[in-house]
Amino acid sequence: MPRPLRVAIGGIHIESSTFSPHLSTAHDFEVTRGDALLARYAWLSPVAAWAADVEWIPLVHARALPGGAVEPSTYDAWATEIVEKLAEAGPVDGMLLDIHGAMSVVGRDDAEGDLVTAIRAQIGPEPFISAAMDLHGNVSHVLFDNCDLLTCYRTAPHVDVWETRERAALNLVEALRREERPHKALVHVPILLPGEMTSTRDEPARSLYGRIPDVEARDGVIDAAIWVGFAWADQPRCRGAVVATGTDPTATAEAARELGERFWAARDEFTFVAPTGSMDECLDTALGAISEPTRRPFFISDSGDNPGAGGADDVTFALDRMLARPEISDGAIRAVYASLVDPEAVAHVADQPIGSPVEVRVGGRIDPRDPGPLELKGTLEAVAEDPDGGRCVSVRVGGLSVFVTSRRMQYRLLSSYARLGVAVDQVDVVVVKIGYLEPELFEASGDWRLALTPGGVDQDLVRLPYERVLRPVFPLDRDFTADLAVVTR
Structure with missing residues (x-):
C-alpha cells in the first residue's frame, strides 16, 4: 500500500x-x-x-x-x-x-x-x-x-x-x-x-x-x-x-x-450593480421613494468607506449628509446608519442607562477626511455584544439610529441590526458601509442606490492617486491595445 x-x-x-x-x-x-x-x-x-x-x-x-x-x-x-x-x-x-x-x-x-x-x-x-x-x-x-x-x-x-x-x-x-x-x-x-x-x-x-x-x-x-x-x-x-x-x-x-x-x-x-450618485443625490431618491411601500426599506451603500473592501469604517461624510436632512433629524423619516467604528465613543456611553441623553464625538479618528469627527446629541437607544463588532451602541438622533462599534465590521447580516433593536423592514432608509448588497440585505431591500462617497475604497477610480500601477490600464487609460500574451509553465 x-x-x-x-x-x-x-x-x-x-x-x-x-x-x-x-x-x-x-x-x-x-x-x-x-x-x-x-x-x-x-x-x-x-x-x-x-x-x-x-x-x-x-x-x-x-x-x-x-x-x-x-x-x-x-x-x-x-x-x-x-x-x-x-x-x-x-x-x-x-x-x-x-x-x-x-x-x-x-x-x-x-x-x-x-x-x-x-x-x-x-x-x-x-x-x-x-x-x-x-x-x-x-x-x-x-x-x-x-x-x-x-x-x-x-x-x-x-x-x-x-x-x-x-x-x-x-x-x-x-x-x-x-x-x-x-x-x-x-x-x-x-x-x-x-x-x-x-x-x-x-x-x-x-x-x-x-x-x-x-x-x-x-x-x-x-x-x-x-x-x-x-x-x-x-x-x-x-x-x-x-x-x-x-x-x-x-x-x-x-x-x-x-x-x-x-x-x-x-x-x-x-x-455598477445599482444606480449611482452622490450621497445627496441618493438621499433625494430615497426620501422621494418612501411613500411607495414596495420601495421600503430603501438601502444606500456608503461605498467609499466600505470595511468589506478595506475602508477605515469611520469616515463621517455620509452620516453628516443624513443629519443635514430635516425630515430625518426631526423624526419624520425613520432611518439607520450602519456604522462607525469608534471604541472610545462606545466606552463613553455604553454603561449609561438605556434612554439616557448622550453627547458623544464619533468617527474621523482613523480616516479624518471631511467633515471629520461629528458630535452626536441624542438618546442611548441600545447596547449589544456583536461577534464581529464587539460592544456596540445605537444612538438615536431624531428619526436616525446611528450604530457605533468597538471593532470594524460590516453590517451585512440582519441579525446584527436586530441585536440593536432594529428590524430593517420597519425602517424607511438604511445607509450601510458596504458596496454591493450582501445576500440578506439584497433580499430585504425594497430599492437600492450605490453612493459614490469618499474613502479609502472610492468606487470612482479616476479620483484615486495612482502612481505605481502598470500603465496603460483600463479605465484610467482607454485608447490602447492590450498585451494579452499567454505565459506558460
Whole structure:
C-alpha cells in the first residue's frame, strides 16, 4: 500500500487598501491552528473519500476583515510561523495555500508573492502548491511561478468560498496521485475594476464566469479561473488575470487565452450593480421613494468607506449628509446608519442607562477626511455584544439610529441590526458601509442606490492617486491595445 500523501494547510487572508489610512494589526485577525484549523474544512469532517488517505498538516491560518495595509511585524510573525511549522513537519508532498490574494504589507509590493517564495524555499521545488483565492485578488508572476495550481471564487457576492477551497484541495490531491506536475498558463488583463462593477449577478460578469465550467470540462484542462484583481492598491501587480491549469499544455494555454480575450472584450460593458450618485443625490431618491411601500426599506451603500473592501469604517461624510436632512433629524423619516467604528465613543456611553441623553464625538479618528469627527446629541437607544463588532451602541438622533462599534465590521447580516433593536423592514432608509448588497440585505431591500462617497475604497477610480500601477490600464487609460500574451509553465 502506498504511503499517505502529506499535505500542509495554512495562509494569511486579507485584502488591503493602500489608499486607506487604517493599519491592520494582529488585533484585527482571527487566528486558527491545530485541530481548530483542520475543523474549518468540511471535507475533513467527516473525511471525504478523496481526502481519506491524506495526512493533513495544520500550520496557521490568519484571517481578517479587509482593511488597510498590514503592519510588517504582524505579517512577518505569521509568515515565520508558517515556515517554521513546515520545517518541523518534515517533508511534505504538497501545500494548500488558503489566501485572499490582495494583502498589502507596508513597504512591500507583493505580499502573497513574498509568502509563497518563503514557503517554496522551505519545502523545496518538488512538492506541489495549490492556492485558493478570492476573485478580487491579484496574480503576480512570482505567485504564478511558485504555485502549481491556482483557483478562485466564481461568484460575487461570494457564495462559493468553501467550494473553492475544496476544489483547490481536490485538484492538489488528484495531481499528486497522478504524479504529474500540471501545466499552467497565465494571461494578465490590463483592467482595474471595483467589485461593484463585477457582480456575477449581472452581465457581463455573469456570462464571463458562467463560461468557466464548460472550459474546465475540456479534455486536458483541470481548472480555469478569472481574477478581477484588486483596484484599491497602488501596486504593479494589481490588474485582471486569467489562469488555467491542465494536463495538456495546448488545451491549457488555449483556455487561458480564450477567457483572457473575452474578459478584455467585455471591458466597456461593466457597469455598477445599482444606480449611482452622490450621497445627496441618493438621499433625494430615497426620501422621494418612501411613500411607495414596495420601495421600503430603501438601502444606500456608503461605498467609499466600505470595511468589506478595506475602508477605515469611520469616515463621517455620509452620516453628516443624513443629519443635514430635516425630515430625518426631526423624526419624520425613520432611518439607520450602519456604522462607525469608534471604541472610545462606545466606552463613553455604553454603561449609561438605556434612554439616557448622550453627547458623544464619533468617527474621523482613523480616516479624518471631511467633515471629520461629528458630535452626536441624542438618546442611548441600545447596547449589544456583536461577534464581529464587539460592544456596540445605537444612538438615536431624531428619526436616525446611528450604530457605533468597538471593532470594524460590516453590517451585512440582519441579525446584527436586530441585536440593536432594529428590524430593517420597519425602517424607511438604511445607509450601510458596504458596496454591493450582501445576500440578506439584497433580499430585504425594497430599492437600492450605490453612493459614490469618499474613502479609502472610492468606487470612482479616476479620483484615486495612482502612481505605481502598470500603465496603460483600463479605465484610467482607454485608447490602447492590450498585451494579452499567454505565459506558460
